[in-house]
Amino acid sequence: MDAQKVDLFIMTNGKFFESHQINVIRNRMLQVDESKWSILSTTQFKDPTTILIVSLLAGAFGIDRFMIGDTAMGIGKLITCGGFGIWTIVDWFLIQKATREKNIEKIQRFL
Amino acid sequence: MSLNRNRLYVRVIIASVVGYVWILLQVTKNNFSNNPFRVCFLKQITNIPCPSCGTTRSVTSIIQGHFLDALYSNPLGYLIFIVLLISPFWILKDLFKKTNTFLQFYIKILTTIKKPKIAFVLIVLVILNWIWNINKGL
Numbered sequence: 001m002d003a004q005k006v007d008l009f010i011m012t013n014g015k016f017f018e019s020h021q022i023n024v025i026r027n028r029m030l031q032v033d034e035s036k037w038s039i040l041s042t043t044q045f046k047d048p049t050t051i052l053i054v055s056l057l058a059g060a061f062g063i064d065r066f067m068i069g070d071t072a073m074g075i076g077k078l079i080t081c082g083g084f085g086i087w088t089i090v091d092w093f094l095i096q097k098a099t100r101e102k103n104i105e106k107i108q109r110f111l
Numbered sequence: 112m113s114l115n116r117n118r119l120y121v122r123v124i125i126a127s128v129v130g131y132v133w134i135l136l137q138v139t140k141n142n143f144s145n146n147p148f149r150v151c152f153l154k155q156i157t158n159i160p161c162p163s164c165g166t167t168r169s170v171t172s173i174i175q176g177h178f179l180d181a182l183y184s185n186p187l188g189y190l191i192f193i194v195l196l197i198s199p200f201w202i203l204k205d206l207f208k209k210t211n212t213f214l215q216f217y218i219k220i221l222t223t224i225k226k227p228k229i230a231f232v233l234i235v236l237v238i239l240n241w242i243w244n245i246n247k248g249l
Contacts (some may be wrong), residue, residue: 060152060153060161061161061162071221071224071225072217072221076126078162078163078237079163079166079187079190079191080163080166081150081151081152081153081154081161081163081164081166082152082153082161084150084151084152085150085151085152085155088152
């Protein structure tokens, strides 16, 4: 894929991934052919900041986990009063990383 | 779905052990209503019960044989009781026989409840249960 397009993608979507993964994504994107561009450029990723806000407000119900697609963990959180409140607090710190990992899983399907 | 079998099994077993220890503590203590310590984060701060408040009371009622009390406390208790009763033994059986039937069942259940119609019904049920919880004043 064209280096200019790849850099444009990284600039707009860099915040959705872990910093150490960006280089890997860039290299992979440079290797794949041009036809993937339309899929990649239109893919929606979950914003870690939005999920963090949801986690702060409705983390006790597991809504944050449901939003990033972790349905099982969401149910676990919902039926245990947010993991007795402990899991809720732990997730305030972990949810951004979890969101970025979900985004990586999503982009790996196209690369 | 990128799901590691062993990771899932370890998670479920840890959750089950925590669940068993918690329930055992509550059953042996036997004075839950007098206990000033509340585990629910939301209830402690806002005094409004969350959708799953009363689940511990429900499970302990089931163990003591008061099935109607359990239903009144929180119907979710039945779900947790069944999960706690079955999942650890199912996983142990899987580990000994080196199969992954629990994982397959787990994926099947997850894909079923992710279907919009079923998800909608479940969300409505949880919200209704929550409203009931608030009305009961758990």
